[in-house]
Amino acid sequence: MFLRPLLFQLDPETAHNATVSACRVAAKIPLLPWICERSLTFRAPELCTEVAGLRFPNPIGLAAGWDKSGKALNFLDRLGFGTVEIGSVSACPSEGNPKPRLFRLPDDRAIQVHYGLPNDGVETVADRVESARLRIPVGVNLVATNHGPQVPASSEEEILDDYATSIARVHAYADYLTLNLSCPNAEGGRDVFSEPGTLRRLLERVQPLNVACPVFLKVAPETDAKIHERWLMEIDPFECVKGFMFNLPSGQPRSLKLKTPANIWKNRPGAIAGRPVADWIDRCIASLYPRLDHSRQTIIGSGGVFSGEDAYRKIRLGASIVQIYTAMIYEGPKVVTRINRELLELLRRDGFECVQDAVGVGV
Numbered sequence: 149m150f151l152r153p154l155l156f157q158l159d160p161e162t163a164h165n166a167t168v169s170a171c172r173v174a175a176k177i178p179l180l181p182w183i184c185e186r187s188l189t190f191r192a193p194e195l196c197t198e199v200a201g202l203r204f205p206n207p208i209g210l211a212a213g214w215d216k217s218g219k220a221l222n223f224l225d226r227l228g229f230g231t232v233e234i235g236s237v238s239a240c241p242s243e244g245n246p247k248p249r250l251f252r253l254p255d256d257r258a259i260q261v262h263y264g265l266p267n268d269g270v271e272t273v274a275d276r277v278e279s280a281r282l283r284i285p286v287g288v289n290l291v292a293t294n295h296g297p298q299v300p301a302s303s304e305e306e307i308l309d310d311y312a313t314s315i316a317r318v319h320a321y322a323d324y325l326t327l328n329l330s331c332p333n334a335e336g337g338r339d340v341f342s343e344p345g346t347l348r349r350l351l352e353r354v355q356p357l358n359v360a361c362p363v364f365l366k367v368a369p370e371t372d373a374k375i376h377e378r379w380l381m382e383i384d385p386f387e388c389v390k391g392f393m394f395n396l397p398s399g400q401p402r403s404l405k406l407k408t409p410a411n412i413w414k415n416r417p418g419a420i421a422g423r424p425v426a427d428w429i430d431r432c433i434a435s436l437y438p439r440l441d442h443s444r445q446t447i448i449g450s451g452g453v454f455s456g457e458d459a460y461r462k463i464r465l466g467a468s469i470v471q472i473y474t475a476m477i478y479e480g481p482k483v484v485t486r487i488n489r490e491l492l493e494l495l496r497r498d499g500f501e502c503v504q505d506a507v508g509v510g511v
C-alpha cells in the first residue's frame with residue numbers, strides 16, 4: 149500500500165488516529181465505500197460460516213482496539229472483513245494511559261501496546277452502533293473503566309457494576325458482545341477475574357438484563373487446563389455465553405523470543421501483539437477447544453495472523469472465527485482479501501466444503 153510508508157513516518161498513535169479518521173470521512177464520500185467494497189471483498193460460499201446463530205460472509209474479523217469508539221463503523225464493512233469488533237468500551241469515557249503508549253517493532257511484525265483503554269464511553273458509542281447499518285455482524289467489546297492511576301483501584305462491586313451499565317446500554321444494538329475480562333495494561337487495574345468466583349458473580353449480575361445477543365468472554369491467555377475447567381464451570385448456568393477469545397499476554401514474557409533487541413522494548417510499558425504471540429495463543433486455543441461443549445460454545449481466535457495459513461492453523465486448532473489487528477497495521481486492508489483467498493485454497497486443498505468442517509480437526 150502506498151500510504152503505509154507515509155503512515156510509518158508518523159508516531160504510531162497519530163498514524164492510528166489518522167487512519168480511523170480517514171475511514172470515518174471515507175464513509176461519507178459518494179461511491180468510495182462502494183469502490184472499496186468492490187476491490188477488497190473476496191466472496192466464496194465455502195468461506196461463509198455460522199457461529200452462535202450469526203451468519204458471517206467470511207471468518208476473518210477485525211479485532212477490538214482498532215476502532216475503539218465505533219467512529220469508523222460505517223466504513224468498516226467495506227474492507228472485506230466478515231465481522232468487526234469495536235471497543236473496548238467502558239461505562240465512563242476514559243483517557244487511557246499517559247502517552248507515548250504505542251510502539252512498532254517492525255523486525256518482529258509486532259506492536260507494543262499500552263493504550264490503557266481510551267474510549268468515548270458507552271453512552272456515545274451505543275448511539276453510534278444504534279445508527280450504523282452494517283451488512284456484517286458487529287461485536288461490541290466492553291471493559292471496566294480505566295479511571296487512571298490517580299484514582300484508587302475500583303472494588304469488585306464497582307467493576308461488575310461498570311460492566312452491567314455498559315451491557316444494559318448497548319446489548320440491544322450489537323450483534324454480539326465481548327466482555328474483556330483481562331486487559332493486559334490498564335493502569336492501576338487488578339486482574340479480578342483471575343480470582344475464582346468473580347466470573348460467576350459477573351454473569352449473575354448480567355443474567356437479569358436478558359441480553360439480546362451472544363456473549364463472548366475475552367480471557368487471559370492461559371493454557372492451564374485447571375483454569376479452563378474453572379471458567380467452564382462458572383459459565384455453565386449461563387446460556388448467553390457463547391464462547392471465548394484470548395487476550396494478549398501481559399508484560400513482555402521471555403518466551404515470546406523477540407528479534408528486536410531487548411534494550412528497545414524492555415523498559416517500555418505494554419503488551420506485545422502480532423507475530424510473536426501466535427504460538428502462545430494457538431496453544432491456548434488447542435487446550436480449550438476439546439473441553440468445550442461444542443453445541444454451546446465456540447472460540448474466536450486472534451494473535452499474529454498475517455496469512456491464510458496462520459488463520460487456517462487457528463481454525464484447525466478450534467477457532468470458528470479469526471480476528472486480525474497487527475497485520476492491518478503492517479499490510480493495510482488488502483491483507484483481509486489475501487488471507488481469505490489463501491484460506492479458501494487451503495480448505496479446498498484439504499477437501500473441506502466449508503470453514504466449519506475444518507474447525508478443531510487438528511486437535
Ligand SMILES: Cc1cc2nc3c(=O)[nH]c(=O)nc-3n(C[C@H](O)[C@H](O)[C@H](O)COP(=O)(O)O)c2cc1C
Nearest residue numbers: 211212213235236261421422450451452472473474
Ligand atoms: C494497538 C492495540 C490495541 C488493542 N486494544 C484492545 C482493546 O481495547 N480491547 C481488546 O479486547 N483488545 C485489544 N487489543 C488486542 C487485539 O484485539 C487482539 O486480541 C490482539 O492484538 C492479537 O491480534 P494481533 O496479533 O492480530 O494484533 C489491542 C491490540 C493492539 C495491537
